[in-house]
Amino acid sequence: MAKKIEHDLKKIGTYLKQQKGTEFAIPEYQRAYSWEIKQCDKLWQDIEDFIISGANEPYFFGTIIINCEDNDKKLSLIDGQQRTTTFILLFKALLICLNDAITENKSYENPERMKSTLEMKRNQVLKILYKVEDEEVYDIIEDFYQHEKENLLTNLSINELYKDELGIILNSATYEEAEEKVQKIKYKQKDNKYTNYFRNFKFFYNKLKNLSPENLNIFANYILDKTEIIEIRSWNVEQAINMFNSLNSSGMPLLDADIISAQLYSNSAEERDDFNNNWSELKKIVSELEEKNVINIDGILQEYMYIKRAVDKEYISEGQSVDVSTPGIRRYYTELKKELIEEPLKLTSRFLKLAKIWDRIKDYSIVQLAFKFNENIKTYLISYLYRFEVEEISEKSVSDFLTHLLKLFVLLELVDTGFSSAKFKTFLFGLNVKLVDKNMELDKIQYEIKKHIEKNWIKNDIRTAVLEYTKNPLVYLDEYITCKKHGQKFTLPEKYEIEHIMPRSGRNLEQIRKDAGLNELEEFLDTVNKLGNKILLEENINRALGNDWFSSKIKSSVKEKKGYRDSVFCVPVKIVERFEADDKPLWTGDEINRRNEIIADEIVEFIFE
Numbered sequence: 001m002a003k004k005i006e007h008d009l010k011k012i013g014t015y016l017k018q019q020k021g022t023e024f025a026i027p028e029y030q031r032a033y034s035w036e037i038k039q040c041d042k043l044w045q046d047i048e049d050f051i052i053s054g055a056n057e058p059y060f061f062g063t064i065i066i067n068c069e070d071n072d073k074k075l076s077l078i079d080g081q082q083r084t085t086t087f088i089l090l091f092k093a094l095l096i097c098l099n100d101a102i103t104e105n106k107s108y109e110n111p112e113r114m115k116s117t118l119e120m121k122r123n124q125v126l127k128i129l130y131k132v133e134d135e136e137v138y139d140i141i142e143d144f145y146q147h148e149k150e151n152l153l154t155n156l157s158i159n160e161l162y163k164d165e166l167g168i169i170l171n172s173a174t175y176e177e178a179e180e181k182v183q184k185i186k187y188k189q190k191d192n193k194y195t196n197y198f199r200n201f202k203f204f205y206n207k208l209k210n211l212s213p214e215n216l217n218i219f220a221n222y223i224l225d226k227t228e229i230i231e232i233r234s235w236n237v238e239q240a241i242n243m244f245n246s247l248n249s250s251g252m253p254l255l256d257a258d259i260i261s262a263q264l265y266s267n268s269a270e271e272r273d274d275f276n277n278n279w280s281e282l283k284k285i286v287s288e289l290e291e292k293n294v295i296n297i298d299g300i301l302q303e304y305m306y307i308k309r310a311v312d313k314e315y316i317s318e319g320q321s322v323d324v325s326t327p328g329i330r331r332y333y334t335e336l337k338k339e340l341i342e343e344p345l346k347l348t349s350r351f352l353k354l355a356k357i358w359d360r361i362k363d364y365s366i367v368q369l370a371f372k373f374n375e376n377i378k379t380y381l382i383s384y385l386y387r388f389e390v391e392e393i394s395e396k397s398v399s400d401f402l403t404h405l406l407k408l409f410v411l412l413e414l415v416d417t418g419f420s421s422a423k424f425k426t427f428l429f430g431l432n433v434k435l436v437d438k439n440m441e442l443d444k445i446q447y448e449i450k451k452h453i454e455k456n457w458i459k460n461d462i463r464t465a466v467l468e469y470t471k472n473p474l475v476y477l478d479e480y481i482t483c484k485k486h487g488q489k490f491t492l493p494e495k496y497e498i499e500h501i502m503p504r505s506g507r508n509l510e511q512i513r514k515d516a517g518l519n520e521l522e523e524f525l526d527t528v529n530k531l532g533n534k535i536l537l538e539e540n541i542n543r544a545l546g547n548d549w550f551s552s553k554i555k556s557s558v559k560e561k562k563g564y565r566d567s568v569f570c571v572p573v574k575i576v577e578r579f580e581a582d583d584k585p586l587w588t589g590d591e592i593n594r595r596n597e598i599i600a601d602e603i604v605e606f607i608f609e
Contacts, residue, residue, distance in 0.1 A: 005232060005234050006233045007230055007231065007233070008230070008231050008233075009231075010230075011224070011225055011226075011227065012061065012087060012223060012224065012227045012228065012229060013124065013224040013225060015064070015231055016084075016088065016128045016152070017127060017131075018075070018131060020131050020150060021073055021150075022072070022073050022074075023073070023074065023075065023150065023154055024075050024084060024153040024154070025075060025076045025077065025156055026077055026153070026156055026160070027067075027076045027078070027156055028156050028158050028265055028272075028276055029157075029158070029261060029262040029266070030077070030081055030157045030160075030258075030262075031081075031159050031255065031258045032160040032283075033081075033082065033085050033155075033160065033162075033166075033196050033197060034082065035082045035085070036200070037199060037200065037203050039086070040086060040200045040203050043090075044203075044204070044207055046059070047219070047227070050222065050226075050227075051218060051219065051222050058226050058227060059226060059228070060227075060229070061083065061227055061229050062080075062229060063079070063080070063229065063231075064077070064080030064083065064084065064229050064231050064232070065077075065079040065234070066078060066080075066232065067234050067235070068233050068234070068235050075233075080229075083229075085166060088152060088166065088170070089204060090223070091125055091128060091129055091223075092129060093175075093201055093205040093207075093208055094204070094216075094219070094220060094223070095126065096174060097205065097208040097209050097211070098118055098121055098122040098125065098216065098220065100209065101213045101216055102115055102118050102119055102122060114213055114217070117217055118213060121220040124220075125220070126140060126141070128152075129170060130147075130150070130152075131149075131150050149170075152170065158261070158280045158283065159257075161284060162195045162197060165183055165197040165198065168181050168182050168183075169182065169197060169198065169201050175202075178201065179202075182194060182195065182197070182198045183198075185291070186291075187291060256298050256301060256328070256329040256330045256333075257297040259330055259334065260330065260333050260334065261279060263333075263341050264279070264341050264344040264348065265279075265344070267341060267343075267344050268344040268345070271344065271345045274345055275344045275345055275348060278345065278348040278349060278352055281352060282297075282300070282348060282351055282352045283297065286300060286355050288359070289355065289358050289362065292362060293371075294371075295355075295358055295378065299378075301333070302329050302379075303378070303379060303383075304354060305327075305332050305333070306326075306383060307382070308337070308340070309326075310383060310432040310433045311436050315429060316433060320430075322426050322429045322430045324420075324429050353386070353390060354386065357382060357385050357386070358382070360390055360393055361393060361395075364395045364399070365395070365399075365489060365490040366395070366403060366406070366480075366490075367381075368490075368491075369406070369476055369477065369480050369490065370402055370405075370406055370409070372472075372476045373406070373409040373410065373412070373413060373473055374409050374412055374413070374419055376419055376425075377405060379432075380405055380428055380432060380435060381398075381402055381405060383432050383436050384436075384445075385398065385401075387435075387436065387437075387438045400442060401442060401446075404445070404446045404449045404450070405449065407449065407453060407607045408424065408428070408449065408453070410477060410603065410606070410607055411453065411457060412424055413471070413474065414465040414469065414474075415462075415465065423456050427452055431445070431448060431449070434448070453607065454608070457607075459604055462604055462608075463600045466531065466603050467530075467597070467600050470530065470531075472498050472534070474599075474603065475531065475535065475536060476492075476536065477606070478534075478571060478599050478602070478603070479536050479569055479570060479571050481602050481603070482570045483570040486574070488570050490570075491568065492536075493538065493568055495538065495539035496536055496537060496538055496539055497536075497539050498535075498537075499534065499535050499536070499572075500528060500533055500534060501533050501534070501550070501553070501592075502516055502527075502528055502592065503549075504525075504529065508549070515549070515588070516587065516588045516592075517588050517589050518588075523589070524589075527593070528592075530592055530593075530596045531595075531599045532591075532592040532593060532594070532595035532599060533592045533595075533596075535569065535575070536569045536571065537564070537569060538567060538569075550585055550586060550587040551585050554575070554580060554582075563576075
């Protein structure tokens with residue numbers, strides 16, 4: 001007969017201490033470890049405030065729900081994985097700091113007594129983290145690496161990219177060893193290159209190492225024996241899944257993808273291995289895309305919802321009117337279209353296709369340009385590309401469509417109307433039905449966009465809007481148009497800046513204004529932020545130039561970190577070509593306005609061509 005649900009009030013130390021052969025497990029359907037410094041800092045502040053208060057009653061850290069499996073040898077964390085993992089990291093940092101305090105020769109009252117007290121706390125933490133008995137404590141202290149250690153927690157989550165990270169930290173004898181061995185994330189700098197595991201471990205380590213031996217002992221005493229949780233145990237996996245979907249006592253909101261992946265996992269049955277592989281691959285690709293601000297996992301789920309709704313034409317009435325109201329992601333998959341999550345392998349394969357398309361196109365020039373405009377452009381780009389197999393997609397095929405779609409989002413950047421207006425959202429919802437239709441030819445889609453633009457906007461009005469424009473996205477479009485006009489490739493290096501050709505602040509500003517013929521401050525501020533005075537430029541040049549004036553910018557090279565010559569960007573190179581023959585080139589208010597007129601004409605031509 002199956003056991004009933006049991007609950008027990010436990011000290012944190014007692015909760016974490018498991019017998020040999022028993023371990024915590026993070027189930028396949030759980031989220032990745034997502035606690036950050038802000039959650040750890042809140043935990044630290046709570047403990048610190050509790051210690052300072054001198055309260056006699058234990059401090060309560062909430063409820064943890066466990067599903068017991070394999071004769072109670074596998075304790076699957078249903079609710080409480082974030083706190084459990086964080087407490088383990090805290091205990092490891094505490095262990096290292098206790099060891100350091102024991103071996104350091106600090107002068108304090110009753111040193112032998114303090115050393116003995118710290119050793120008792122150290123031994124207590126050792127027993128928790130490594131499941132050792134009293135007689136084994138000496139062995140692990142004498143030779144940390146030779147002593148065989150059991151896992152305290154195994155991570156089975158298909159959403160976790162760094163499953164070995166906790167083990168690496170636990171199996172390192174020192175902080176320095178852990179820092180050397182842990183994962184370093186590509187393209188990240190300083191502490192951002194580390195996972196949440198190591199960043200949080202480092203946070204606790206730095207806090208604890210600054211405590212005196214006396215205060216370290218007090219902290220250890222409180223965290224081991226004066227903090228509590230309620231442990232709830234169940235013995236039914238379906239019950240555990242339902243509890244996971246409905247309970248979240250830690251206070252961290254579940255992402256829609258967390259809920260949906262749990263239900264997909266629950267439905268995967270005989271296809272579970274294939275589903276796990278697909279979902280793990282999806283998470284890996286999306287994690288890399290998220291690092292580059294392309295898309296996250298909830299975005300993938302939302303994009304497929306838009307595609308599926310367009311394929312089904314579910315928001316188009318018999319009279320062809322468009323209903324732009326959209327259900328939430330969770331409601332769509334778990335209530336409105338339950339049949340989708342009843343086929344986990346098929347649905348996950350579709351998500352994976354979307355991720356692979358983004359991974360293929362993310363570095364295309366035209367896509368890089370599109371990313372500078374309203375985020376909604378991604379929804380309609382991916383809807384069109386989903387009609388192709390991933391291998392069929394090329395930069396040309398993307399450009400042929402996206403150049404036309406981009407016209408609408410350039411207009412959105414220029415006009416006062418928001419995306420939710422009929423000119424944008426309603427039109428694009430209707431267009432999306434055609435974007436997902438493999439039988440709808442591209443030239444018909446292009447024509448429909450062109451016809452919509454000509455019907456709703458007037459060239460002269462848009463030209464005026466460009467002339468008055470002072471924000472930055474159109475600076476990228478100007479660079480793109482210039483590159484295209486001269487047969488060059490539009491590229492964005494890793495680091496670059498928006499450069500004001502005429503400096504808007506800094507040294508000699510009054511003289512610069514006079515040289516430019518802009519004597520009035522109001523006129524200067526109006527002119528200096530126009531498109532005609534902005535270009536893209538390498539970051540190191542922009543900072544090195546600071547407020548240098550125009551002649552040095554024209555005559556100096558990128559390699560000298562002083563000028564525009566040899567820039568990877570088309571516009572600064574063309575400016576150099578225009579002024580390089582002048583002995584004393586000047587950049588005046590008239591030049592800015594002249595260039596502004598040219599840019600306005602080119603952008604209007606781009607939109608209405």
